[in-house]
Amino acid sequence: MFRRTVAVALTAVAAFSLAACGSEDTPAAGPSSSSSSSSTPALSGTINVFAAASLTGTFTQLGKDFEAAHPGVKVVFNFAGSSALAQQINQGAPADVFASAAPKNLDQVTDKGTATTFVKNKLEIAVPKGNPGKITGLKDFADKDKKIAICAVQVPCGAAAKKVFDATKIVAQPDSLEQDVKAALTKVRLGEVDAALVYKTDVLAAKDKVEGIEFPEADKAVNDYPIATLTKAKNPDGAKAFVDYVLSAQGKTVLTEAGFDAP
Amino acid sequence: MSSRGRRRIGGRLPLILLLPALLGLAFLLVPLIGLLAQAPWSTLPSRLFSADVGQALKLSLLCASAATLLCLFLGVPLAWLLARAELPGRGLIRALVTVPLVLPPVVGGVALLLVLGRRGLVGEHLDLWFGFSLPFTTAGVIVAEAFVAMPFLVISVEGALRAADPRYEEAAATLGAGRWLTFRRVTLPSIAPGIVAGAVLCWARALGEFGATITFAGNLPGRTTTMPLAVYLALETDPDVAVVLSVVLLAVSVVVLACLRERWISGLR
Numbered sequence: 001m002f003r004r005t006v007a008v009a010l011t012a013v014a015a016f017s018l019a020a021c022g023s024e025d026t027p028a029a030g031p032s033s034s035s036s037s038s039s040t041p042a043l044s045g046t047i048n049v050f051a052a053a054s055l056t057g058t059f060t061q062l063g064k065d066f067e068a069a070h071p072g073v074k075v076v077f078n079f080a081g082s083s084a085l086a087q088q089i090n091q092g093a094p095a096d097v098f099a100s101a102a103p104k105n106l107d108q109v110t111d112k113g114t115a116t117t118f119v120k121n122k123l124e125i126a127v128p129k130g131n132p133g134k135i136t137g138l139k140d141f142a143d144k145d146k147k148i149a150i151c152a153v154q155v156p157c158g159a160a161a162k163k164v165f166d167a168t169k170i171v172a173q174p175d176s177l178e179q180d181v182k183a184a185l186t187k188v189r190l191g192e193v194d195a196a197l198v199y200k201t202d203v204l205a206a207k208d209k210v211e212g213i214e215f216p217e218a219d220k221a222v223n224d225y226p227i228a229t230l231t232k233a234k235n236p237d238g239a240k241a242f243v244d245y246v247l248s249a250q251g252k253t254v255l256t257e258a259g260f261d262a263p
Numbered sequence: 264m265s266s267r268g269r270r271r272i273g274g275r276l277p278l279i280l281l282l283p284a285l286l287g288l289a290f291l292l293v294p295l296i297g298l299l300a301q302a303p304w305s306t307l308p309s310r311l312f313s314a315d316v317g318q319a320l321k322l323s324l325l326c327a328s329a330a331t332l333l334c335l336f337l338g339v340p341l342a343w344l345l346a347r348a349e350l351p352g353r354g355l356i357r358a359l360v361t362v363p364l365v366l367p368p369v370v371g372g373v374a375l376l377l378v379l380g381r382r383g384l385v386g387e388h389l390d391l392w393f394g395f396s397l398p399f400t401t402a403g404v405i406v407a408e409a410f411v412a413m414p415f416l417v418i419s420v421e422g423a424l425r426a427a428d429p430r431y432e433e434a435a436a437t438l439g440a441g442r443w444l445t446f447r448r449v450t451l452p453s454i455a456p457g458i459v460a461g462a463v464l465c466w467a468r469a470l471g472e473f474g475a476t477i478t479f480a481g482n483l484p485g486r487t488t489t490m491p492l493a494v495y496l497a498l499e500t501d502p503d504v505a506v507v508l509s510v511v512l513l514a515v516s517v518v519v520l521a522c523l524r525e526r527w528i529s530g531l532r
Contacts, residue, residue, distance in 0.1 A: 019478050082501055147381070147399065152482060154499035175399040176481025179495060187481070191382035191526075 046074045046095050047238040050085045052101035052179065052225070054121065057205055058258045059099065066245050075239060081180060082156065083108070083234055087259045089230065096239035099227040099246070102156045106226045115228040119260035122222055123160055124200040125213040134196025138164070138215045140195060141172045149187045149196040152177040157184070157224060161197045163221035185210070199223070202260035224263070294515060302510045310507045318485050319493040320511060321427045326489060327400065327469040330408035334416045334465050339458060342420035345445070371410055372478025379406065400528050403480035404487050408469035415468055416461035423457020424450070467516055
C-alpha cells in the first residue's frame with residue numbers, strides 16, 4: 001500500500017516536472033522565437049499584469065495576441081480598481097507590469113519602474129437607448145427632475161466628473177454617487193437613471209445598450225493611463241516585452257478601437 | 264442549569280476539541296481586535312462627530328429599524344404560515360424564503376432593480392401611475408435591507424412556533440376564542456422571545472447590509488448613504504476614516520447584540 005502510494009506520487013512528480021520543462025523549453029527550441037522578435041531574448045514563463053478594471057476588454061485581447069506571438073509565454077491578468085491594485089502591489093503581490101487608470105495610483109506603488117502614459121480616456125454622457133430623459137448636454141445634470149448618476153468623488157471617474165463640473169460651474173444634482181464607473185453604467189443600462197457620466201470607452205463597450213453624448217467640456221478632465229514595469233518584477237524581460245507590445249502600433253490599434261485616445 | 268450538571272458536561276468534553284475551538288474563536292475575534300488596534304484613537308472623537316459620519320450613522324439606525332418593523336409586519340405572518348398551515352410544497356416554500364440568506368447581496372440588489380426599479384416589472388407601474396420610484400430613495404434602502412434580513416426573522420419565529428405547544432391554542436379555541444383572538448392573546452405571547460431574537464438578528468443584518476443597498480438604492484449622502492457604504496468609499500481615499508467608521512459600526516452591533524442576547528435569546532433554551 002505504502003509502496004504504491006509512493007510510486008503514484010513519484011509518477012505524478014515526474015509527469016509534472018516533464019510538463020514544466022516542456023513548457024519552458026518551447027520558446028527557446030521552437031521555431032517561432034526567430035520569427036517574432038529577433039532582437040529580444042526568447043521569453044518564457046508567466047507575466048503577471050495588474051491592470052485597471054477599465055482595461056479588462058482591451059488588455060485581455062492584447063494578452064491573447066501577445067501569447068500568440070510568443071508561444072510558451074503566459075500572460076496572467078489581475079483586473080481591479082487602480083487603488084486596490086496599488087495596495088496589493090505594495091503588500092507584496094507578484095506583479096511584473098502595472099497599468100493604472102490614474103498616475104496617482106502608480107505613484108502610490110513604492111517599487112515602480114519607469115512609467116509611460118499609453119492612453120487617455122475622456123468622460124462621456126451615457127443615456128439609455130432612445131434617450132427617454134431627453135438629455136442634451138452637461139447642463140441637464142443640474143436638473144433636479146432628471147435622474148442622474150455620477151461616480152463618488154473618491155474614485156477616479158468621480159474625481160474627473162468633479163473637475164468637469166468645477167470647470168463649467170455646473171452644480172450637479174445627482175441621485176446617486178456610484179462606487180465605480182461600471183456601477184454607474186449599469187444604472188443607465190437598466191434605465192434607472194436618465195444619464196450618467198462615464199468614460200467614453202464604457203459607452204463603446206456597452207454599445208447596444210446605451211447611447212453616448214459627447215460634450216466639449218470633457219476636455220477639461222482627461223484621464224492619463226500610465227503603464228510601468230515594476231522594479232521587483234520576477235520576469236523583467238517578459239514585463240518589458242509586454243509593455244513594448246502595448247505601446248506598439250498593434251497595441252495602439254486595439255486600444256483606440258475601444259475608444260481610448262492616443263496620449 | 265445546575266453547577267453539578269455543568270461540571271459533568273465540562274468533564275466529558277474531549278480535550279481534542281479544545282484546540283480547534285480556541286483557534287476558531289481566535290479566527291473570529293483577531294480581525295476585530297486588529298480593527299481596534301489599528302484605530303486612530305487620538306483623532307477618533309473629532310472624526311466621529313463630523314457631520315458626514317453622524318448623518319450616515321443616523322440613517323443606518325433609522326433604516327435598519329424601519330426594515331425590522333417591515334420584516335415583523337410581513338415576516339411573523341409568513342412564519343406562522345410556514346409553521347402552521349397545511350401547504351402543498353411547504354418544504355420548497357421554506358427553502359425559497361431562506362434563499363436571500365445565501366444569495367450574494369449584490370444579486371439581491373439586481374433582482375430588486377429588475378422588479379421594483381423604474382423600468383422593473385412592478386416598478387414601471389409605480390412610476391407610471393403614482394410617479395414614484397424606489398431606487399435612490401431612503402425607502403429603497405429600507406426595502407433592500409428588509410429583503411436581505413427578513414429570512415433571519417422568519418426562521419427564528421418559525422422555530423419558536425414549532426416549539427410552542429399547540430394545546431394552549433386548542434384550549435383557547437374550545438373556550439370560544441376566535442382564531443384572531445387566539446393568535447393575538449395566546450400564540451404571540453408564547454413565542455415573544457423567538458420574535459425578539461429574530462428581530463434582533465434581523466436588525467443587525469440590516470445594519471450591516473451593503474451589496475443590495477448600493478445596487479438597489481445607490482449612494483447619496485443623507486438619503487441613501489448608510490454606514491457600510493460610507494466605509495467602502497472612505498477606504499478609497501482615507502483608510503483611517505474607514506477604520507473609524509468600522510469601529511463605530513462594530514461597537515453598535517456588539518452593544519445591541521450583547522444586551523439583547525443576554526436578555527432574550529438565552530431565555531429561549
